[in-house]
Amino acid sequence: MAITLYELVGRDAARPFSPHCWKVRMALRHKGLDFQCATAGFTEIPGLEGGYSKIVPILKDGETLVADSFAIAEYLEDTYPDRPSLFGGEGGRALSRFVESWSQRTIHPALARLAVLDIHDILGEADQAYFRESREKAFGATLEAFVADRAERVAPFLKTLEPLRAIVGRQPFLCGESPLFADYIVFGAFQWARVSSPFQFLPQDDPVALWFERCLALHEGEGAKVPAAA
Incomplete structure (x- = not known):
């Protein structure tokens, strides 16, 4: 199933700026995983995925939801061990x-x-x-x-x-x-x-x-x- 990355944006939805979201975007690219991006402003975050998290990034992989950039990186590393490593051990x-x-x-x-x-x-x-x-x-x-x-x-x-x-x-x-x-x-x-x-x-x-x-x-x-x- 498709992976969705929820990112933080301002008035321009094409300009994600959160440092934590960028960590995850680069991690997904490092792993070579296909994903789509969905955007939200600060005040929209509490409504994402039924109020799953007060922060972004949020990663949705099938039915799995993960918040926090480091937790997402660990999830990607553990779930896709056949892809290039994010940590090298x-x-x-x-x-x-x-x-x-x-x-x-x-x-x-x-x-x-x-x-x-x-x-x-x-x-x-x-x-x-x-x-x-x-x-x-x-x-x-x-x-x-x-x-x-x-x-x-x-x-x-x-x-x-x-x-x-x-x-x-x-x-x-x-x-x-x-x-x-x-x-x-x-x-x-x-x-x-x-x-x-x-x-x-x-x-x-x-x-x-x-x-x-x-x-x-x-x-x-x-x-x-x-x-x-x-």
């Missing part, structure tokens, strides 16, 4: 957990300080109201104030990428000569910023930017098919 699975933890605690908060107002601006009207209220409550500041000093935050953020830069500066992907799910985890964060915000923060010759370009070209240019925000 149990050690890779455990290390991918570390990469996810690092990405969500280091990269995601920094990117939010750069792009959160731009994310708000690409949403539909109902989602804008939800997004502003929920994020401003979490941040303790208006969205405008939260990003007001973003230009000054770029240099400190780039310094935090040194562990990633050191690895992808000497090998094509985080996981070696070819990508695994750990690459897609970090790729999802940068794709989130690329699709939702025109703010440029990575120098073109930065090894991280070059790695990101290689990721955009993977799987027949899956990531590059969605143009960068302008």
Whole structure:
């Protein structure tokens, strides 16, 4: 039966932007699985699949539903073991957990300080109201104030990428000569910023930017098919 991936979008349904949904989209392509995409805005997620999950991505494979990007990756790995591995073994699975933890605690908060107002601006009207209220409550500041000093935050953020830069500066992907799910985890964060915000923060010759370009070209240019925000 067909696999369906539920993804988060703003006003333009052709521009999925969630970092977590991008992880899964790339994982599906890595596995060589046929799938179709269905889209939802923030306020539509609770109505998907009878209220199955409050978050996306949601994967529907036949009658099976799975939410959470890492849980979906594990499901794909375990359900389709004859397809290319996402982890390269149990050690890779455990290390991918570390990469996810690092990405969500280091990269995601920094990117939010750069792009959160731009994310708000690409949403539909109902989602804008939800997004502003929920994020401003979490941040303790208006969205405008939260990003007001973003230009000054770029240099400190780039310094935090040194562990990633050191690895992808000497090998094509985080996981070696070819990508695994750990690459897609970090790729999802940068794709989130690329699709939702025109703010440029990575120098073109930065090894991280070059790695990101290689990721955009993977799987027949899956990531590059969605143009960068302008």
